Amino acid sequence: MSWEWGVIWQYIPRLLEGAWLTLELVLVSGLIGIALAIPLALMRASSRTWVKAFPFAYIYFFRGTPLLVQIFLVYYGASQFEAVRESFLWPVLKQPYWCAIIAFSLNTAAYSAELFRSAIQAIPSGEIEAAEAMGMSKPVQIRRIIMPRAFGIALPAYGNEVILMLKGSALASTITLLDVTGMARTIIARTYTPLEMFLAAGMVYLAISALIIALFRLMEYRFNRYQYYHHTDTPEDLDPQLRDQHIDS
């Protein structure tokens, strides 16, 4: 097997260009996804059947079908309808970039809504009752108690979802976008060095996921501080004047 390190070095700048697009896709669709997921999760956690029905069907469809089908439905599917092609949406829907963003956002919204819902339902009911007892209205409860608590609970699982999104973003290459995978495929078509280029692309993905994992560790440490609090014993040789009877006992 002929192995050429030179090709990897030569094309690394192009791959990093692709990495920017990958990051952009993950970030933009992640943010839109969260914005969609929050109302979906709140509706899904409701106890009324007719409120629950829509988010249930939405989540069921997007979690039960491959991401590839969803991308193709948006990118190729939209052009089937005359009405879409003549509407003001067409300049957006004919661009692969926006189609990828739309498909990824809708997809991640379904997964994150499910995460947020289980987080909302994992909040101890005493905390909601306490908010109720303080006289908070439902919107204030959601804003001050439910959302911040659910955010903290969902954070580790949401980190996993972002990694899955990063891996899913490789599918953008199937609709001609030049993300890391798309860039690698273009380079391979020119140089015919599949193993070298895919290895390099894989390293780029691993680096990005390591970055995401580190970021979420930091965030978790920040937002779930209460879980990391350690009570330190008062040292034996502390000035007796400074000793606190309540802590010592």
Next chain:
Amino acid sequence: MDLQGFGHLLISGTWITIQLAISSLLVGLVFGLLGASAKLSKNRLARWLGTGYTTLVRGLPELLLVLTIYFGGSQFLMWIAGFFGYDEYIEIGPFVAGVTALSIAFGAYATEVFRMAMMEIPKGQWEAGLACGMSTPRTFFRIILPQVWRLAIPGLGNLFQVLLKDTALVSVVGLNDIMRQSQVAISSTKEPFTFFLVAALIYLLLTAATTGFTMFMERVANPAARGHSS
């Protein structure tokens, strides 16, 4: 919905998808068990290999794995075969490449599921097996594995759903699965929305069936709970 006579094409694609998913599941379970045994092994090299496998594969996109094995696999195999004096061209078809890639990906996640399940089994179970005079492999297959199985099935069911959806990626390298066949139908009917929607509904049907099957397997693997419910 009017399929304009392309229904049989989609059905043949569905059959390929099912074959691909089940083959990858079986190979992937072997990878998962090997990975979990490696990660729980006393041997440091085995633990290191197991950790490397799961960390690496879980950080790589499945599409990249499929593409690497399809386009790079034959080059790699020919290099290996070269050591044994075999110089003919070796080709890897899309099905084999798909099974390899998907089972490697499935195995990495299954490793974690099996590892968690194995850690749930009390150490006393091992000791009891050995005390009865069973050898370590026999204890593993007779005592530990049936219990690991019960604990692992819900997790494995989820992973199988992921696997089923990932089979769509193999259409990118030309396997005639549901996705590919819908594209064939679209190229002559020019109705992408209709056919991709039908493809989506077929996948939905398959994932729903998987959910049902997982629930059934959970009952089969758990005789104790079954006894109580009846």
